[in-house]
Amino acid sequence: MTFAHLTATEIVKKIRAKEFTAKAVATAYLDRIKLLEPKIKAFNEVFNAQALKQAEAVDSRLAKGEAVGPLAGVPIAIKDNLMIRGEHCTCSSKILQGLTATYDATAIKKLRGAGAVFVGHTNLDEFAMGSSTENSAFGATRNPWDPERIPGGSSGGSAAAVAARMAPLALGSDTGGSIRQPAALCGVLGLKPTYGRVSRFGLIAFASSLDQIGPFAASAEDCALLLHVIAGSDGQDSTAVDQPVPDYAAELKKDLNGLRIGLPKEYFIAGTDKEIDKAVREALKTLQGLGATVKEISLPHTEYCLAVYYILAPSEASSNLSRFDGVRYGHRAAQSANLLELYEKSRGEGFGPEVKRRIMLGTYALSSGYYDAYYAKAQKVRTLIKQDFDKAFEQVDVIATPTSPSAAFKMGEKVADPLQMYLSDIFTISCNLAGLPGLSIPCGLTAGHLPIGLQLLGKPFDEATLLRVAHHYEQAADWNRRMPPVAASGKESARA
């Protein structure tokens, strides 16, 4: 038995019961990171000293008989686009190299209050733009199931960290699939909450009408535990709405009898790998065995999702990323004749190729003469996409699809063709456009031992149902407990 085989829920229980200390857990996970990091490269920075300090604080509270939070002593990896006061925050971009966060993101503040231990900042595609974590200025992250392959993206570091059990939990952000797609490709759970469920304050913005922070975990129970801590309204983010946060852990226990699952026919297409189609259909059979009913539905505007996304997301990004200008923080070009040149050179030198491409695309779409043809048009089609879901959810409680049309691809395979790379998000984008919650859960392995993900989409603010489906599925199928060989091997010191 090792710490790596324990869930976050079990870890916090045992720390509270004083079976082991938070410091022992933190030390064990930091040792695992040291051991596995050279192979996986999931982290931009590991917070060795700070993590031990946080763990010691939990132990000292427990020793004094003081109350501790629901995540007391649980190590968590944080995507490097979330501000942790006093730590660097880079977005895996040269333009932010050297920046020290001056405040905590709201999600981070809540995690601190809950007693979580931050083990490090994880790698991402620069400014969360990408599907493979290859667009990082600091090098690519490897898929723990096969280091020749990508972990997915943009939250590839967080997904890989949980898959290799370098942390039992992680946070990511999801603008078009950046939590769910890497979760699927790395064989862990990844949840994008409803737009407005989690405060975005302190998350470096990519596309503000689409971004959400969400959890990675190895079980539905852990996912529920983490979501419960980070969810809720926030005076610092007016879009984090004042909706009651349910007791997700209690909701897990309700059964699946009578649950209606819809299969959108537009998501079961010839382009999906046969092994993935088969695994998803197998999972649906399992869910039927647990009391759910399955019916075919239609989301007729599906074919336009990607085009809408690749207007709206770059447009919002081009506006959001205008703040990186070499004046208040970040990279400043060494030689410039005037202020305009300082902006242009600092940005030209600081941003990587994919970020520049998207800024260009967004600026073009918003520029005079093209606004109506692109941006306004896309916003209207977005309405139709959302209406498709509104209608579908009159007939079903949950919508099930594959998370990704293919398993993890080889590094470098799609780098040269941006459109091919964008197509790997084809099943995850609609969820962000419609603002819905979406959860990817492991549902199989390919013949080549690569993870497959099942995506569940829910009604707004109904994360509880998604987690409940995942929890019952896990009792019937153990895919979430499978670990990549690199993580399961005994050569580690993290023993309980």
Place this chain on the structure above:
Amino acid sequence: MKITKKDVEHVARLARLALSEDEKARYTAPLESILEYIDKLNKVDTAHVPPTSHVLPMSNVWREDQAEPNRLGSQTDILKNAPEAEGPFFKVKKVIE
């Protein structure tokens, strides 16, 4: 939609991005193919469809107009991140000749 080098230069200027000659050449084709893909939206009739800017059924959220000192950290910490600062100011090139 045909994208020329001139279009790329125009957009780069609007976006305040200095691009090398090589980059200008490299961005032309992908921009064109992405815009071509996006053109499929013209097949959708949206004559009577309202736009969605965000999905939440809310308009404005108001609060008292009060300063919140240190909301984003202390002035000292914030200025430490500046490429160039002088006293309590961010320093840049002369703006007005």
